[in-house]
Amino acid sequence: MTPRDAVSGNLLSDLPSSPEAAEVFHALLSFGNVRIERIVSTGQVSPEGFWYDQTQAEWILLVQGSATLRFEDELYGRNLAVGDFLYIAPHRRHRVQFTQASPPTVWLAIHIESNEK
Amino acid sequence: MTPRDAVSGNLLSDLPSSPEAAEVFHALLSFGNVRIERIVSTGQVSPEGFWYDQTQAEWILLVQGSATLRFEDELYGRNLAVGDFLYIAPHRRHRVQFTQASPPTVWLAIHIESNEK
Numbered sequence: 001m002t003p004r005d006a007v008s009g010n011l012l013s014d015l016p017s018s019p020e021a022a023e024v025f026h027a028l029l030s031f032g033n034v035r036i037e038r039i040v041s042t043g044q045v046s047p048e049g050f051w052y053d054q055t056q057a058e059w060i061l062l063v064q065g066s067a068t069l070r071f072e073d074e075l076y077g078r079n080l081a082v083g084d085f086l087y088i089a090p091h092r093r094h095r096v097q098f099t100q101a102s103p104p105t106v107w108l109a110i111h112i113e114s115n116e117k
Numbered sequence: 118m119t120p121r122d123a124v125s126g127n128l129l130s131d132l133p134s135s136p137e138a139a140e141v142f143h144a145l146l147s148f149g150n151v152r153i154e155r156i157v158s159t160g161q162v163s164p165e166g167f168w169y170d171q172t173q174a175e176w177i178l179l180v181q182g183s184a185t186l187r188f189e190d191e192l193y194g195r196n197l198a199v200g201d202f203l204y205i206a207p208h209r210r211h212r213v214q215f216t217q218a219s220p221p222t223v224w225l226a227i228h229i230e231s232n233e234k
Contacts, residue, residue, distance in 0.1 A: 012200040083129040112151050
């Protein structure tokens with residue numbers, strides 16, 4: 001199996017020099033049930049009242065910038081700094097409350113589809 | 118399915134203040150066929166003539182420090198800086214030729230067992 005996406009590079013390259021209209025997603029690897037991507041946020045937040053509710057497991061790392069991620073089952077958002085990582089279990093509802101706009105906030109996200117049906 | 122390992126933290130915390138005898142591995146997540154770990158290198162390199170030859174796919178990110186990784190099928194080692202990522206296909210033989218000792222070199226490694234038999 002050969003990944004179709006970029007196989008090497010730098011997570012901090014090609015960042016926008018000013019805030020963009022939307023988050024930018026960059027696929028880094030697709031291998032079986034696993035997808036690795038870079039997400040660049042420049043101030044975007046989840047819409048008011050919107051919660052992500054994903055079937056797959058997700059593991060995120062804040063590579064640059066800062067952000068606040070709120071789980072629905074927690075009272076307050078978690079402030080994330082560079083190097084912070086977080087596991088998001090399938091169907092654990094969450095939303096992004098804040099992302100630093102400039103310099104951009106860079107996330108690494110690992111999406112894992114469960115093999116257990 | 119509940120991961121048994123740490124589910125949140127910071128990749129740059131609890132780093133050794135001086136070089137250690139061996140690399141230090143820290144499991145961050147085990148989920149199905151995927152294992153995420155932090156590796157802290159403080160000058161260690163692969164033994165002369167030794168090549169890693171792994172059944173699983175691996176994706177690595179250099180989080181801090183610097184390192185040189187050599188693939189057997191390439192003539193020269195690849196110098197890795199902060200933010201550099203690399204995909205290592207199953208059975209692609211490789212070795213670590215250099216790691217910065219101080220401050221420590223920090224790797225994020227994603228190991229993916231193939232589901233295709």
